[in-house]
Amino acid sequence: MKVFDANKLNDLAAALAAKGYRVIAPVQDGDVVRLAEWAPGAKIQPGVIPVNSAKDFLLPRSEVIGRYSLDGNDFTPQQVTPEAPKTVLLGVRPCDAMSLAALDTVFNWDYADEFYNARRAATTVVSLACASADDQCFCTSVGGRPDSTAGADAILRPADGAKRFIFDALSEKGQVIAAAAGDLLTEAVATVDAPADVPQRFDARTVTRWLADNFDSPLWKELSLTCLGCGACAYACPACHCFDIQDEATRTQGVRYRNWDTCGLGLFTLHASGHNPRPDQSARWRQRVMHKFCYFPQRFEMLACTGCGRCGRLCQAGLAMAEVCRRIDEASKVAK
Amino acid sequence: MSGMDALRSDAAKLLRDGAVKMVVGYRARGDQRVPAFLTDPDKADALTYDADCKQNLAAYLRKPEVRRHLPLAIVAPPNVCRSLVLLAAESQLVDGEVKVLAVGNGQYHGVLDVAGVAALLKEKYPDLAPSEELVRKIGELAAMSPERRGAFWMEQFERCTRCYACRAACPGCYCTRCIVEKNVPQWISTAAAPHGNYAWNIIRAFHLAGRCTLCGACEAACPQGLPLMLLNVRVAQDVEEEFGAKAGYDPAAKPVIGSWSPDDDDEYMR
Amino acid sequence: MTENVYQPTTMRIASARDEAPDVRTFRLEFTDEAARAKFFEKYRVGMFGLYGLPGAGESTFCVASPPTRTGYVECTFRKTGRVTAALHDREVGQTITYRGPYGNYFPIETWRGRNILFIAGGIALPPMRSVIWNVLDRREEFAKVAIVYGARTVADLVYKHELAEWGQRGDVQLTTTVDPGGETPDWKGKIGFVPTVLKELAPGSENCVAVVCGPPIMIKFTMPVLTDLCFKPADIYTTLENRMKCGIGKCGRCNVGSVYVCKDGPVFTLEQLNKLPQGDL
Numbered sequence: 001m002k003v004f005d006a007n008k009l010n011d012l013a014a015a016l017a018a019k020g021y022r023v024i025a026p027v028q029d030g031d032v033v034r035l036a037e038w039a040p041g042a043k044i045q046p047g048v049i050p051v052n053s054a055k056d057f058l059l060p061r062s063e064v065i066g067r068y069s070l071d072g073n074d075f076t077p078q079q080v081t082p083e084a085p086k087t088v089l090l091g092v093r094p095c096d097a098m099s100l101a102a103l104d105t106v107f108n109w110d111y112a113d114e115f116y117n118a119r120r121a122a123t124t125v126v127s128l129a130c131a132s133a134d135d136q137c138f139c140t141s142v143g144g145r146p147d148s149t150a151g152a153d154a155i156l157r158p159a160d161g162a163k164r165f166i167f168d169a170l171s172e173k174g175q176v177i178a179a180a181a182g183d184l185l186t187e188a189v190a191t192v193d194a195p196a197d198v199p200q201r202f203d204a205r206t207v208t209r210w211l212a213d214n215f216d217s218p219l220w221k222e223l224s225l226t227c228l229g230c231g232a233c234a235y236a237c238p239a240c241h242c243f244d245i246q247d248e249a250t251r252t253q254g255v256r257y258r259n260w261d262t263c264g265l266g267l268f269t270l271h272a273s274g275h276n277p278r279p280d281q282s283a284r285w286r287q288r289v290m291h292k293f294c295y296f297p298q299r300f301e302m303l304a305c306t307g308c309g310r311c312g313r314l315c316q317a318g319l320a321m322a323e324v325c326r327r328i329d330e331a332s333k334v335a336k
Numbered sequence: 337m338s339g340m341d342a343l344r345s346d347a348a349k350l351l352r353d354g355a356v357k358m359v360v361g362y363r364a365r366g367d368q369r370v371p372a373f374l375t376d377p378d379k380a381d382a383l384t385y386d387a388d389c390k391q392n393l394a395a396y397l398r399k400p401e402v403r404r405h406l407p408l409a410i411v412a413p414p415n416v417c418r419s420l421v422l423l424a425a426e427s428q429l430v431d432g433e434v435k436v437l438a439v440g441n442g443q444y445h446g447v448l449d450v451a452g453v454a455a456l457l458k459e460k461y462p463d464l465a466p467s468e469e470l471v472r473k474i475g476e477l478a479a480m481s482p483e484r485r486g487a488f489w490m491e492q493f494e495r496c497t498r499c500y501a502c503r504a505a506c507p508g509c510y511c512t513r514c515i516v517e518k519n520v521p522q523w524i525s526t527a528a529a530p531h532g533n534y535a536w537n538i539i540r541a542f543h544l545a546g547r548c549t550l551c552g553a554c555e556a557a558c559p560q561g562l563p564l565m566l567l568n569v570r571v572a573q574d575v576e577e578e579f580g581a582k583a584g585y586d587p588a589a590k591p592v593i594g595s596w597s598p599d600d601d602d603e604y605m606r
Numbered sequence: 607m608t609e610n611v612y613q614p615t616t617m618r619i620a621s622a623r624d625e626a627p628d629v630r631t632f633r634l635e636f637t638d639e640a641a642r643a644k645f646f647e648k649y650r651v652g653m654f655g656l657y658g659l660p661g662a663g664e665s666t667f668c669v670a671s672p673p674t675r676t677g678y679v680e681c682t683f684r685k686t687g688r689v690t691a692a693l694h695d696r697e698v699g700q701t702i703t704y705r706g707p708y709g710n711y712f713p714i715e716t717w718r719g720r721n722i723l724f725i726a727g728g729i730a731l732p733p734m735r736s737v738i739w740n741v742l743d744r745r746e747e748f749a750k751v752a753i754v755y756g757a758r759t760v761a762d763l764v765y766k767h768e769l770a771e772w773g774q775r776g777d778v779q780l781t782t783t784v785d786p787g788g789e790t791p792d793w794k795g796k797i798g799f800v801p802t803v804l805k806e807l808a809p810g811s812e813n814c815v816a817v818v819c820g821p822p823i824m825i826k827f828t829m830p831v832l833t834d835l836c837f838k839p840a841d842i843y844t845t846l847e848n849r850m851k852c853g854i855g856k857c858g859r860c861n862v863g864s865v866y867v868c869k870d871g872p873v874f875t876l877e878q879l880n881k882l883p884q885g886d887l
Contacts, residue, residue, distance in 0.1 A: 062532070065612045112611065113856060225399075230499050230503070231500060236559055242857055243856070245664070246526050246527060257527045259498070259528055261859070262499075266517075270849060290863075317370070318365060
């Protein structure tokens with residue numbers, strides 16, 4: 001098996017950067033660990049789940065999808081080329097890699113989104129199996145595992161008591177990375193460390209079943225009372241992908257942006273007539289849970305949540321998807 | 337915090353007596369401190385308060401779903417008390433709607449109404465000021481050239497994702513339609529791009545001029561760790577210097593940016 | 607490089623007609639022949655498009671002209687917000703952007719030989735107009751055709767000259783109505799809300815398809831009337847509208863339950879509608 005010393009992660013990043021990859025890795029940024037572009041001097045911090053998700057690099061928070069030149073009353077459309085530098089996501093969690101299946105599906109069913117696809121094609125995903133987990137992690141409740149290889153081109157497995165990593169190439173792209181790493185990777189035998197223990201917190205199938213029958217449950221009002229209607233959870237979520245399209249122009253140029261958006265904000269579904277199908281936070285919060293655990297599975301046979309726990313970690317209002325699902329799981333038992 | 341038991345018992349009593357329909361406070365969830373909405377007096381023991389409680393619970397007063405439970409009680413440290421006084425000054429609170437379980441300096445100050453809170457602030461917390469660390473950093477920024485300072489802020493704003501957690505967390509942000517949600521014309525770009533982020537964050541700070549009570553809930557809520565207090569405190573400093581006003585002390589104060597006097601200096605316009 | 611699915615094509619405004627206060631119809635011609643051919647390869651009645659102006663944005667309207675007329679595309683819209691105001695200001699000869707056609711369509715092939723009952727209210731006649739003309743352009747393929755159309759006031763009736771045309775055809779039974787109080791002294795049509803008028807007319811449901819488009823309140827009261835007249839839910843067609851941005855099933859805005867209005871709609875039967883979460887409409 002191919003192995004390398006655990007303290008050589010930054011060297012690996014450097015080797016890949018030297019081969020022309022934009023290296024995105026979890027780096028220390030002040031008090032937090034953030035998935036960001038690695039540069040010499042940056043410290044990769046594999047032990048802490050980064051505050052942001054891999055989604056940032058496949059579906060940027062704001063990108064240009066149209067351009068025009070304007071001349072008086074006339075306009076001329078211009079070509080827009082997607083920005084898709086050769087990228088390696090080095091050391092992303094399996095929960096981030098697993099969410100790519102949902103993004104790949106939405107951006108390709110029927111119409112193919114070339115902006116997403118260009119970046120997806122240019123990206124190699126190297127996961128890092130989790131050696132530790134916290135209270136908010138719940139990958140095992142949604143069909144994932146701390147050492148899952150779903151969505152990954154290669155996976156780094158902590159081994160020999162966190163002293164080394166085993167490099168497992170899972171696809172051609174992964175093998176290219178192995179080759180690019182050169183003699184950083186040596187042939188040796190190592191014992192893979194046990195992955196993190198992530199206890200199951202709820203039964204996702206029960207949740208999906210309950211949701212299909214409980215659109216009008218009073219639980220929505222209760223759960224959503226604390227929600228203040230911002231987009232922090234949706235934007236940190238690796239599976240959330242909803243977006244807005246906005247035009248901005250001067251007298252001579254126009255730009256059409258695609259920006260992140262969220263069903264949690266009031267304007268998302270507001271009609272020009274003033275009618276809003278989801279007029280209050282309880283309806284909007286219900287949509288969030290339904291979309292991830294009921295509608296998306298009905299449509300695409302997969303959940304739109306991978307249990308990364310970021311929503312629970314950063315919501316100031318105290319909401320966490322794991323806790324909501326646990327409450328629903330409980331509610332479904334009471335009903336029986 | 338000393339007096340925690342008294343706070344819990346007061347909360348339970350207010351509910352039992354029907355003086356309030358709900359107590360909005362904090363509870364612990366592991367290491368986190370999260371909002372608690374208490375309607376059952378027997379569950380008052382779940383309430384807690386310590387320095388890790390960063391949310392400004394006065395923000396919940398803009399939610400119709402919470403207002404349905406008026407009159408209610410709110411657990412409030414000094415800067416949140418100031419928010420309540422501000423809301424009263426801006427006619428967002430009617431006398432008697434809100435009781436305050438005031439805390440501060442490791443103590444519980446008892447159940448007060450808004451007038452009582454104003455008196456408490458005047459007596460025990462008259463000089464609430466930002467931390468020395470913040471003041472020092474702002475001083476450093478002020479000493480920079482405009483170009484360097486601009487570059488500093490652009491670097492910060494690049495991380496902004498326009499999630500509006502800052503707005504959601506702030507009790508002063510209660511407009512039913514925020515300026516960023518108006519599109520005829522679109523005053524502020526909604527793109528999470530440098531130009532849009534710059535406009536949004538600066539304008540929010542301006543809309544809070546003379547209104548920010550320095551609670552820090554916005555910065556605590558920001559998932560990207562933007563140093564929003566550097567902005568808000570700087571604006572508050574300017575307001576104090578130019579207008580002698582500090583938000584949230586006087587329930588009858590007129591809004592600084594909303595009022596005008598013939599004596600106002602108009603030199604800057606010449 | 608593959609096609610940018612968000613890139614619109616350009617259309618020129620060939621003519622414009624004011625239907626009602628703030629309501630205008632554009633007749634649009636493609637500036638690119640290849641785009642026109644591609645459009646008509648795909649277009650069936652019921653499909654919608656995103657009409658826009660760089661700098662203002664895009665807005666969703668149905669295509670109001672039938673695929674039997676391949677020289678142009680028509681749309682009718684009310685000036686309501688930022689984009690519609692910008693479109694409303696465009697003049698004949700100027701250009702706008704267009705993306706589409708998107709969505710599903712009315713399965714008129716399955717209506718051949720059947721009676722068709724069209725019911726519309728106010729600004730909702732445009733989505734139905736394309737179906738009506740598609741049927742009338744192929745009149746001999748269908749059995750009886752009846753149209754019931756109403757608006758708040760006489761001024762709010764759209765396509766007035768076409769209403770006159772339909773009324774004068776021997777092979778269409780047209781009933782127009784205005785809300786009580788909306789009539790003018792020389793109004794010759796009925797006076798009453800559309801559902802009320804429909805109930806009075808009591809059209810037969812035997813071998814009949816009903817197509818209903820209107821404001822939510824009209825739909826709410828019309829559906830029970832049709833049910834009482836024994837129309838089957840699978841034979842009642844309507845269109846759903848929701849706020850849209852991408853139009854192609856990605857941005858998530860138009861979802862109702864697991865359905866994407868832009869892909870599974872905008873055409874739905876009542877049977878399909880009844881399966882959706884009613885509180886999400």
